[in-house]
Amino acid sequence: MRELLGGKGANVAEMARLGIPVPPGFVITTETCRDFNTLGQRFPADLQLQVDKALAALEAQSGRKLGDAEDPLLVSVRSGAAISMPGMMDTVLNLGLNDRAVAGLARKSGDVRFAWDAYRRFIQMFGDVVLGIDHALFEEALAEARAERGVAEDTGLTPVDLTRLVDRYKLIVRQATGAEFPQEPEVQLMKAIRAVFMSWESQRARTYRRIEGITGLAGTAVTIQAMVFGNRAGESGTGVVFSRNPVTGERELYGEFLANAQGEDVVAGIRTPEPVAVLKERMPGLYDELTALSDKLEAHYRDMQDIEFTIEQGKLFLLQTRGGKRSARAAVRIATDLVAEGVLTREEALLRVDAMSLDQLLHPTIAPDAKRTVLARGLPASPGAAAGAVVFCADAAEAAAARGDKVILVRRETSPEDVHGMHAAQGVLTATGGMTSHAAVVARGMGKCCVTGAGTLIINEAAETITAPDGTVVKAGDLITLDGGTGEVMLGAVETVLPELGEDVRQLLAWADAVREMKVRANADTPEDAARARDFGAEGIGLCRTEHMFFAPERIRAMREMILAEDEAGRIAALDRLLPYQRADFAGILKEMAGLPVTIRLLDPPLHEFLPQGEGAIAELAGDLKVPVERLKDRLHALHEANPMMGHRGCRLMITYPEIARMQARAITEAASQLAAEGVETAVEVMVPLVGLEGEFNALADVVRDEAAKVEAETGHTLAIKVGTMIELPRACLRAGEIAASAEFFSFGTNDLTQFTFGFSRDDAGKFVPAYRERGLLAHDPFASLDTDGVGDLVAIGVARGRAKRAGLKTGICGEHGGDPASIAFCHGAGLDYVSCSPYRVPVARLAAAQASLKAPRTVLAAAAE
Numbered sequence: 001m002r003e004l005l006g007g008k009g010a011n012v013a014e015m016a017r018l019g020i021p022v023p024p025g026f027v028i029t030t031e032t033c034r035d036f037n038t039l040g041q042r043f044p045a046d047l048q049l050q051v052d053k054a055l056a057a058l059e060a061q062s063g064r065k066l067g068d069a070e071d072p073l074l075v076s077v078r079s080g081a082a083i084s085m086p087g088m089m090d091t092v093l094n095l096g097l098n099d100r101a102v103a104g105l106a107r108k109s110g111d112v113r114f115a116w117d118a119y120r121r122f123i124q125m126f127g128d129v130v131l132g133i134d135h136a137l138f139e140e141a142l143a144e145a146r147a148e149r150g151v152a153e154d155t156g157l158t159p160v161d162l163t164r165l166v167d168r169y170k171l172i173v174r175q176a177t178g179a180e181f182p183q184e185p186e187v188q189l190m191k192a193i194r195a196v197f198m199s200w201e202s203q204r205a206r207t208y209r210r211i212e213g214i215t216g217l218a219g220t221a222v223t224i225q226a227m228v229f230g231n232r233a234g235e236s237g238t239g240v241v242f243s244r245n246p247v248t249g250e251r252e253l254y255g256e257f258l259a260n261a262q263g264e265d266v267v268a269g270i271r272t273p274e275p276v277a278v279l280k281e282r283m284p285g286l287y288d289e290l291t292a293l294s295d296k297l298e299a300h301y302r303d304m305q306d307i308e309f310t311i312e313q314g315k316l317f318l319l320q321t322r323g324g325k326r327s328a329r330a331a332v333r334i335a336t337d338l339v340a341e342g343v344l345t346r347e348e349a350l351l352r353v354d355a356m357s358l359d360q361l362l363h364p365t366i367a368p369d370a371k372r373t374v375l376a377r378g379l380p381a382s383p384g385a386a387a388g389a390v391v392f393c394a395d396a397a398e399a400a401a402a403r404g405d406k407v408i409l410v411r412r413e414t415s416p417e418d419v420h421g422m423h424a425a426q427g428v429l430t431a432t433g434g435m436t437s438h439a440a441v442v443a444r445g446m447g448k449c450c451v452t453g454a455g456t457l458i459i460n461e462a463a464e465t466i467t468a469p470d471g472t473v474v475k476a477g478d479l480i481t482l483d484g485g486t487g488e489v490m491l492g493a494v495e496t497v498l499p500e501l502g503e504d505v506r507q508l509l510a511w512a513d514a515v516r517e518m519k520v521r522a523n524a525d526t527p528e529d530a531a532r533a534r535d536f537g538a539e540g541i542g543l544c545r546t547e548h549m550f551f552a553p554e555r556i557r558a559m560r561e562m563i564l565a566e567d568e569a570g571r572i573a574a575l576d577r578l579l580p581y582q583r584a585d586f587a588g589i590l591k592e593m594a595g596l597p598v599t600i601r602l603l604d605p606p607l608h609e610f611l612p613q614g615e616g617a618i619a620e621l622a623g624d625l626k627v628p629v630e631r632l633k634d635r636l637h638a639l640h641e642a643n644p645m646m647g648h649r650g651c652r653l654m655i656t657y658p659e660i661a662r663m664q665a666r667a668i669t670e671a672a673s674q675l676a677a678e679g680v681e682t683a684v685e686v687m688v689p690l691v692g693l694e695g696e697f698n699a700l701a702d703v704v705r706d707e708a709a710k711v712e713a714e715t716g717h718t719l720a721i722k723v724g725t726m727i728e729l730p731r732a733c734l735r736a737g738e739i740a741a742s743a744e745f746f747s748f749g750t751n752d753l754t755q756f757t758f759g760f761s762r763d764d765a766g767k768f769v770p771a772y773r774e775r776g777l778l779a780h781d782p783f784a785s786l787d788t789d790g791v792g793d794l795v796a797i798g799v800a801r802g803r804a805k806r807a808g809l810k811t812g813i814c815g816e817h818g819g820d821p822a823s824i825a826f827c828h829g830a831g832l833d834y835v836s837c838s839p840y841r842v843p844v845a846r847l848a849a850a851q852a853s854l855k856a857p858r859t860v861l862a863a864a865a866e
């Protein structure tokens with residue numbers, strides 16, 4: 001019932017049902033939170049009555065009363081939505097204490113120190129969360145108390161210190177709010193419930209939901225639960241365990257324990273906890289019990305669990321369980337292990353791994369032999385390697401990222417307010433906190449490299465410096481490198497290398513390949529990219545751009561001569577010099593992709609992109625070409641276009657200069673013949689870009705086919721080269737039937753198709769698309785994730801009309817969208833034969849295509865064409 005009770009409430013109830021020791025309590029539903037918000041942040045009329053009733057039942061069950069002077073019941077008031085948002089919303093612990101109850105708690109427990117520690121914690125949390133008082137005020141008072149006593153940790157404070165601290169806290173409350181700290185437990189409770197509801201709409205919670213794409217939830221539930229105390233004397237403490245290692249996926253009890261502490265101490269990263277393995281020696285019985293419960297929960301939920309526990313004087317309680325966040329590597333390992341253990345089917349395992357997260361596995365790591373100056377070693381909280389300039393606050397990280405700068409966010413500890421900065425940074429470094437601190441959990445979720453608990457670094461956020469143990473001072477803007485795999489913090493930008501796919505990833509992808517119906521190709525322009533794509537499992541090249549091949553120094557010269565030539569003869573002379581380069585390029589790529597289809601696009605960009613810009617460069621070129629500067633300038637002027645994206649480019653260029661297409665067709669065919677002579681099989685598809693008219697395609701297809709036939713005749717090799725087109729103009733989608741009469745394949749160029757469907761310039765959309773997203777006018781950036789409604793309709797129409805004319809017409813997509821799981825799901829539904837994406841996205845696309853097959857049958861959207 002997680003929709004209604006929130007994940008936390010539902011799972012606590014489920015654990016109670018399984019007979020696992022959890023403190024008793026009750027849950028206020030997420031629907032109540034929604035009602036609270038629709039009523040303008042007022043409680044529904046009957047809430048008070050229902051809370052009174054449920055509380056009375058809880059008091060009866062626990063045999064204690066809230067605020068009682070003899071034996072008080074204390075409760076926690078906990079937030080929790082249907083989807084976990086770690087640390088984003090508020091929780092209040094130890095509620096129900098007041099000046100009378102604290103004395104009762106001290107007497108009843110026989111532990112004065114504990115009672116006053118609970119009271120000061122309560123005032124601090126309530127003050128911060130409910131009364132909105134700056135928590136730094138409380139922390140300063142606490143630090144002073146420690147300083148006066150001369151101890152480093154809160155646990156060193158005496159009962160008398162704590163009673164004085166409570167007085168100071170009350171003074172802080174009085175000064176900040178102009179009122180006394182509320183003594184009535186019922187008032188405390190309703191105020192805390194209100195605060196938890198309010199935290200649903202807090203800025204940080206909203207930001208988190210936006211970044212994580214969480215929508216459609218009613219709100220947060222409120223779980224009210226009897227307190228158990230890890231901050232008592234004896235065998236007491238609190239911790240977090242994962243049923244498997246969340247970084248590597250290995251099957252082991254993994255986590256942390258903090259003796260004599262309450263849960264918030266671990267989560268907030270205030271004290272650095274010990275590995276849970278210490279329990280094995282100190283409290284072996286409890287360790288075994290914890291292991292057994294962890295196994296039981298994992299078996300019940302059939303997934304790796306993240307479990308909060310507290311030990312109160314030798315008795316173990318579980319306080320929360322949820323599917324654990326894990327690194328991409330762990331996700332794959334756990335999914336494949338669970339199949340091997342007979343817990344999951346292969347299909348279930350495929351659906352357990354977020355396709356996009358595979359991208360992280362291809363992230364760089366530090367080169368093994370790279371020279372490094374290690375400043376400190378922290379905890380390897382989230383894998384990968386990252387280098388960047390140091391920034392000390394989230395806003396600075398965001399500003400730098402907006403400028404395109406790479407930064408590392410450095411904080412003493414992160415809090416939920418830092419999430420936008422973590423998102424913007426390449427990596428995150430903290431001085432305190434463990435493997436389950438806020439920074440670690442959030443970074444793993446985001447797939448960001450993170451090192452926590454680098455305690456030997458002195459991070460001075462005010463002065464913006466990091467001081468290493470050896471005295472090195474790193475200032476804002478200096479470069480550092482993090483290794484999230486080892487926890488090393490290094491000076492400067494250290495060399496990184498790209499990883500190999502692990503055995504379990506290959507396994508999972510092999511299962512994916514068996515299930516998916518769409519092929520996956522890659523966009524690659526060089527033999528190196530082609531080789532990498534093939535290694536990642538690409539089944540062909542969906543887009544080989546030819547323009548990049550013209551930029552090497554010896555080639556750009558010939559290209560410029562071609563562009564600046566006065567007549568066809570001049571152009572042909574220059575093209576003749578380009579031909580051997582092109583032939584060698586194509587041969588290289590076709591050889592790498594032997595036996596697999598390769599789609600080569602004819603020249604696409606406007607010609608001025610190949611020409612020099614500045615005065616100096618123009619003068620130099622004029623000298624090179626031995627033409628007067630003025631004449632060159634005239635020619636450049638003539639080539640200038642008001643709107644190059646919509647100008648003389650793509651097939652339009654080759655309609656006016658067919659010799660370009662002729663040269664490229666010859667280079668391609670000669671390369672294929674040469675390979676045929678070597679016994680290498682090729683399957684070339686020549687693609688005409690930016691076609692809108694049937695006649696445009698036909699004219700260029702004639703040139704290509706004619707030239708290919710000539711080469712075939714010359715060389716004696718029959719190559720069966722296909723000629724098709726890139727569908728990237730709305731008109732081409734609409735008139736797809738006419739074009740398909742001669743075109744042998746369609747490849748949807750959804751970058752341009754998006755640009756021309758929306759009328760959004762690809763180069764300028766960044767100025768307004770973010771604002772559209774903020775206002776909810778667009779759910780996604782349509783250049784990142786396909787607009788399945790509008791652009792999607794055009795794709796569906798193009799497929800349907802094309803196939804109506806040419807049965808079985810091969811169709812694919814080759815825009816950026818080919819590597820986006822949501823867009824891939826759309827392509828599956830639209831009946832495309834393949835998607836093509838950047839080499840690094842190939843594993844993502846293989847898994848996403850399999851998931852699309854598992855989730856929905858192929859329904860060719862023929863209706864859209866009607």
Ligand code: ADP
Nearest residue numbers: 076078079087091225226227228263264308319
């Ligand atoms: P979050 O969602 O931020 O983790 P929680 O509601 O889980 O917030 O609570 C924060 C911390 O307080 C956790 O460590 C949790 O285990 C602890 N806690 C919550 N309720 C209780 C309780 N009734 N007794 C003891 N500890 C509790």
Ligand code: MG
Nearest residue numbers: 008267308320
């Ligand atoms: Mg929790």
Ligand code: MG
Nearest residue numbers: 689728749752
């Ligand atoms: Mg295009």
